[in-house]
Amino acid sequence: MTSLDTVIQDLVIANRILAKEEVVDAYGHVSIRHPDNPDHFLIARSVAPDLVTAEDIVELGLDGMPVRDEKRTLYLERFIHGAIFEARPDVMAVVHAHAEDTLAFGVADGVKLRPVIHSGSFIGAEVPVWDIADNFGDTNLLVTNMEQGRDLAKCLGPNHVTLMRGHGFASAGRSLIEVVRMSVYLPRNARALTRAQQLGGSIKYLSQGEIDARNRGYSPYSTETWRAWEYWANKAGCGHLLTRPGR
Amino acid sequence: MTSLDTVIQDLVIANRILAKEEVVDAYGHVSIRHPDNPDHFLIARSVAPDLVTAEDIVELGLDGMPVRDEKRTLYLERFIHGAIFEARPDVMAVVHAHAEDTLAFGVADGVKLRPVIHSGSFIGAEVPVWDIADNFGDTNLLVTNMEQGRDLAKCLGPNHVTLMRGHGFASAGRSLIEVVRMSVYLPRNARALTRAQQLGGSIKYLSQGEIDARNRGYSPYSTETWRAWEYWANKAGCGHLLTRPGR
Amino acid sequence: MTSLDTVIQDLVIANRILAKEEVVDAYGHVSIRHPDNPDHFLIARSVAPDLVTAEDIVELGLDGMPVRDEKRTLYLERFIHGAIFEARPDVMAVVHAHAEDTLAFGVADGVKLRPVIHSGSFIGAEVPVWDIADNFGDTNLLVTNMEQGRDLAKCLGPNHVTLMRGHGFASAGRSLIEVVRMSVYLPRNARALTRAQQLGGSIKYLSQGEIDARNRGYSPYSTETWRAWEYWANKAGCGHLLTRPGR
Amino acid sequence: MTSLDTVIQDLVIANRILAKEEVVDAYGHVSIRHPDNPDHFLIARSVAPDLVTAEDIVELGLDGMPVRDEKRTLYLERFIHGAIFEARPDVMAVVHAHAEDTLAFGVADGVKLRPVIHSGSFIGAEVPVWDIADNFGDTNLLVTNMEQGRDLAKCLGPNHVTLMRGHGFASAGRSLIEVVRMSVYLPRNARALTRAQQLGGSIKYLSQGEIDARNRGYSPYSTETWRAWEYWANKAGCGHLLTRPGR
Numbered sequence: 007m008t009s010l011d012t013v014i015q016d017l018v019i020a021n022r023i024l025a026k027e028e029v030v031d032a033y034g035h036v037s038i039r040h041p042d043n044p045d046h047f048l049i050a051r052s053v054a055p056d057l058v059t060a061e062d063i064v065e066l067g068l069d070g071m072p073v074r075d076e077k078r079t080l081y082l083e084r085f086i087h088g089a090i091f092e093a094r095p096d097v098m099a100v101v102h103a104h105a106e107d108t109l110a111f112g113v114a115d116g117v118k119l120r121p122v123i124h125s126g127s128f129i130g131a132e133v134p135v136w137d138i139a140d141n142f143g144d145t146n147l148l149v150t151n152m153e154q155g156r157d158l159a160k161c162l163g164p165n166h167v168t169l170m171r172g173h174g175f176a177s178a179g180r181s182l183i184e185v186v187r188m189s190v191y192l193p194r195n196a197r198a199l200t201r202a203q204q205l206g207g208s209i210k211y212l213s214q215g216e217i218d219a220r221n222r223g224y225s226p227y228s229t230e231t232w233r234a235w236e237y238w239a240n241k242a243g244c245g246h247l248l249t250r251p252g253r
Numbered sequence: 254m255t256s257l258d259t260v261i262q263d264l265v266i267a268n269r270i271l272a273k274e275e276v277v278d279a280y281g282h283v284s285i286r287h288p289d290n291p292d293h294f295l296i297a298r299s300v301a302p303d304l305v306t307a308e309d310i311v312e313l314g315l316d317g318m319p320v321r322d323e324k325r326t327l328y329l330e331r332f333i334h335g336a337i338f339e340a341r342p343d344v345m346a347v348v349h350a351h352a353e354d355t356l357a358f359g360v361a362d363g364v365k366l367r368p369v370i371h372s373g374s375f376i377g378a379e380v381p382v383w384d385i386a387d388n389f390g391d392t393n394l395l396v397t398n399m400e401q402g403r404d405l406a407k408c409l410g411p412n413h414v415t416l417m418r419g420h421g422f423a424s425a426g427r428s429l430i431e432v433v434r435m436s437v438y439l440p441r442n443a444r445a446l447t448r449a450q451q452l453g454g455s456i457k458y459l460s461q462g463e464i465d466a467r468n469r470g471y472s473p474y475s476t477e478t479w480r481a482w483e484y485w486a487n488k489a490g491c492g493h494l495l496t497r498p499g500r
Numbered sequence: 501m502t503s504l505d506t507v508i509q510d511l512v513i514a515n516r517i518l519a520k521e522e523v524v525d526a527y528g529h530v531s532i533r534h535p536d537n538p539d540h541f542l543i544a545r546s547v548a549p550d551l552v553t554a555e556d557i558v559e560l561g562l563d564g565m566p567v568r569d570e571k572r573t574l575y576l577e578r579f580i581h582g583a584i585f586e587a588r589p590d591v592m593a594v595v596h597a598h599a600e601d602t603l604a605f606g607v608a609d610g611v612k613l614r615p616v617i618h619s620g621s622f623i624g625a626e627v628p629v630w631d632i633a634d635n636f637g638d639t640n641l642l643v644t645n646m647e648q649g650r651d652l653a654k655c656l657g658p659n660h661v662t663l664m665r666g667h668g669f670a671s672a673g674r675s676l677i678e679v680v681r682m683s684v685y686l687p688r689n690a691r692a693l694t695r696a697q698q699l700g701g702s703i704k705y706l707s708q709g710e711i712d713a714r715n716r717g718y719s720p721y722s723t724e725t726w727r728a729w730e731y732w733a734n735k736a737g738c739g740h741l742l743t744r745p746g747r
Numbered sequence: 748m749t750s751l752d753t754v755i756q757d758l759v760i761a762n763r764i765l766a767k768e769e770v771v772d773a774y775g776h777v778s779i780r781h782p783d784n785p786d787h788f789l790i791a792r793s794v795a796p797d798l799v800t801a802e803d804i805v806e807l808g809l810d811g812m813p814v815r816d817e818k819r820t821l822y823l824e825r826f827i828h829g830a831i832f833e834a835r836p837d838v839m840a841v842v843h844a845h846a847e848d849t850l851a852f853g854v855a856d857g858v859k860l861r862p863v864i865h866s867g868s869f870i871g872a873e874v875p876v877w878d879i880a881d882n883f884g885d886t887n888l889l890v891t892n893m894e895q896g897r898d899l900a901k902c903l904g905p906n907h908v909t910l911m912r913g914h915g916f917a918s919a920g921r922s923l924i925e926v927v928r929m930s931v932y933l934p935r936n937a938r939a940l941t942r943a944q945q946l947g948g949s950i951k952y953l954s955q956g957e958i959d960a961r962n963r964g965y966s967p968y969s970t971e972t973w974r975a976w977e978y979w980a981n982k983a984g985c986g987h988l989l990t991r992p993g994r
Contacts, residue, residue, distance in 0.1 A: 032481035054484035079476040109445040113369045116453030122854045124888040144462025147371040198850040206857030215885025229820040234773035237795035279728035301731035326723040356692040360616045363700030391709025394618040526975035548978035573970040603939040607863045610947030638956025641865040
């Protein structure tokens with residue numbers, strides 16, 4: 007396989023993992039920056055992530071428009087991806103999803119979503135909440151053009167995740183594996199924090215030093231990182247699609 | 254297939270989806286107005302939704318009585334459907350179910366069920382709670398005649414969903430796909446709101462303008478709507494029964 | 501098949517249903533009074549309910565002792581069943597289980613477990629909590645002799661369910677189908693009540709008149725009751741074992 | 748099979764059970780002291796527990812280092828196991844995991860994790876919380892050397908379980924079956940306690956006498972204990988690997 011074929015196959019795996027782990031249902035999507043052209047990204051056409059195959063992957067510009075003639079319908083919210091790739095050259099992969107257990111943190115202001123468990127450290131110390139109503143008034147809450155996408159990317163700033171009020175979240179990673187992992191552990195961290203708050207008393211969050219220490223250990227193809235990717239892919243029924251770099 | 258065969262097959266798919274998504278268990282049902290006769294509707298005989306096949310679908314009048322000779326037992330609560338179709342010419346499909354996470358909102362008056370997430374917008378700004386005891390005293394809580402059905406339909410009014418105290422809910426849509434979608438996302442919205450209330454602070458509900466904006470985008474066979482229908486049908490093991498209009 | 505064979509097969513189905521619905525795990529058991537001898541009852545030998553086959557069913561006296569030579573190990577807590585059958589001639593079937601969502605109501609005294617949903621009505625208006633420590637001090641919490649079993653049966657009194665502090669519950673029905681149904685909906689009612697209490701405000705329980713009205717409609721082989729039995733058996737993978745009386 | 752082969756096979760089963768019961772995901776591990784050499788222990792190489800086979804099991808010294816030439820990557824946190832085996836000659840098996848429902852008790856100080864249900868008795872009356880930051884400051888929260896492992900073992904003391912703040916737990920048993928059982932019922936006890944606290948009022952914990960009574964009944968291969976092991980192994984799809992001692 008060419009390098010591009012491998013990237014596309016990894017993107018298929020990512021779609022299936024996110025579906026199996028209930029980060030996405032029929033809605034939500036994951037993208038990766040094109041390996042040979044940083045001004046393009048790859049994402050599925052409008053289809054449920056669980057059903058994505060290599061043939062469904064399309065190539066879009068950072069403006070969210072297809073770079074080749076494309077008759078198939080595209081995700082309405084592909085501008086989330088384009089705008090984040092545009093604003094953040096360090097970001098290689100993006101997820102937008104509505105994972106259920108993150109939603110409450112976008113609509114209630116009682117507790118801020120912050121890391122309380124080590125696997126949640128990658129969401130970073132700060133998780134801003136973007137409210138589309140602030141700059142766009144009454145909408146259908148979907149990010150359907152670049153202006154809205156750029157507003158969201160601005161709110162994300164240098165962070166890894168932003169909640170979207172009444173809607174879901176967008177997460178941005180340095181690799182596909184990282185953004186998938188972040189998106190799987192974000193709801194888990196949300197659940198742990200929700201329960202901690204129910205138990206009462208004071209809550210011990212991860213310190214900035216701990217978040218930094220974990221971040222320094224980042225390596226997209228370390229044995230530890232690969233272990234989860236391999237596990238999730240097998241669980242999602244697509245272990246046979248796995249390709250490990252350098253093997 | 255004739256148009257009626259397609260409608261019946263879609264109704265079978267709807268039954269299976271609602272079972273798989275845990276909106277119904279052995280109890281609960283979904284109906285659709287007859288495509289050629291607005292005074293009739295189609296619904297399964299008394300059988301668990303997960304086991305419904307085309308042969309189980311019967312045709313009833315708006316009074317809940319079979320229009321042809323029918324020896325098989327019918328759902329006791331078919332009057333819910335008849336009465337809503339009678340009162341609401343705009344309604345094309347009805348679900349009655351006991352989805353677990355909606356139940357608390359029918360028995361506790363601490364928080365009203367309202368949309369907090371975009372996928373919950375279709376339940377509408379107002380979700381009334383119907384208490385059968387108000388007009389019928391001590392019953393077995395089931396809607397077993399037209400009088401009770403009409404009382405429920407009156408409480409529903411122009412809304413899309415009504416909770417039924419100590420029992421479940423009834424939802425009414427402009428198409429089968431819409432009512433299934435509403436019934437799947439109703440419990441999700443209920444869970445998100447329950448957790449938001451646990452987190453504390455103030456809660457930001459969808460505004461009326463947002464609900465209206467989402468409603469204006471309604472289209473039963475858009476790519477976006479179909480995406481979920483296709484996903485749910487595959488997940489429920491009946492993707493092979495799918496028929497897409499105009500394809 | 502003889503009548504006894506059918507009863508045994510139904511008991512196998514009941515075991516599998518309770519396992520699939522997560523009422524029992526490796527522990528917990530279900531019994532039925534012997535159809536020809538009210539002083540005997542049928543229950544599995546010591547094996548996980550999910551693995552029970554007809555060969556595992558043994559016949560015990562109301563003292564919990566095997567009526568025939570039996571070398572296989574029996575459930576330690578079979579005395580729960582014997583003592584309830586002894587005290588309650590109206591009871592035809594018994595379940596003892598540790599269904600997770602019922603446990604909190606046995607250890608916290610903030611809210612009493614009472615019916616809030618129509619499918620929970622069969623647990624009855626009163627669900628006593630039996631604490632083995634009251635009369636037996638520090639034990640391993642298991643009911644391992646007739647004295648303890650009779651103490652539990654006394655606490656149950658004329659009710660349908662008793663919680664067992666720090667342990668689980670015992671439920672008693674007029675038929676196998678009824679006791680299975682009660683045991684499946686008991687945790688659901690517990691969850692609905694827990695959430696209602698979280699939502700706050702006042703909670704509307706089923707009235708005594710409603711509980712009575714539902715109870716009057718009891719019929720172990722009605723279409724409505726059978727619908728659930730058929731559904732659960734299919735879901736548990738043993739639909740092929742179903743036998744419907746009078747068909 | 749030799750005795751060692753049987754032990755290794757049991758360790759494979761333990762890995763699969765812990766994965767199926769969602770005690771571990773891609774992360775978390777289980778070990779057993781070597782049956783012929785108390786200064787060695789057996790554990791998988793760095794691979795997700797659900798994918799472990801006999802070939803993945805490696806033999807390590809109590810310092811966490813492999814006793815034979817080993818090119819494969821090992822678990823970073825194997826020192827948890829080594830340090831506990833070193834400090835506690837009575838301990839024959841160790842689990843480290845991040846079971847989600849235990850996490851809140853490690854970060855909130857409102858309620859202490861203590862047994863409220865009989866199956867939770869084996870965690871013991873006291874469950875200390877170890878915070879790696881107390882003696883090691885800002886780390887990535889992982890136990891990656893013997894010094895940290897020994898600090899954890901010291902906090903565990905004579906207990907059976909210690910929570911690890913923001914991370915998970917370590918549990919120590921007198922047999923593999925015991926430590927697996929403890930690790931499965933620990934999250935269940937945590938959930939029951941969380942809900943009890945939500946219901947309000949006072950909570951009745953297991954008394955010390957009850958914990959002692961249950962502990963006296965400990966027997967790793969009793970019918971009752973085996974029943975769960977057999978059930979979990981079958982549920983995890985590896986019932987065919989079961990070997991029962993003395994049969």
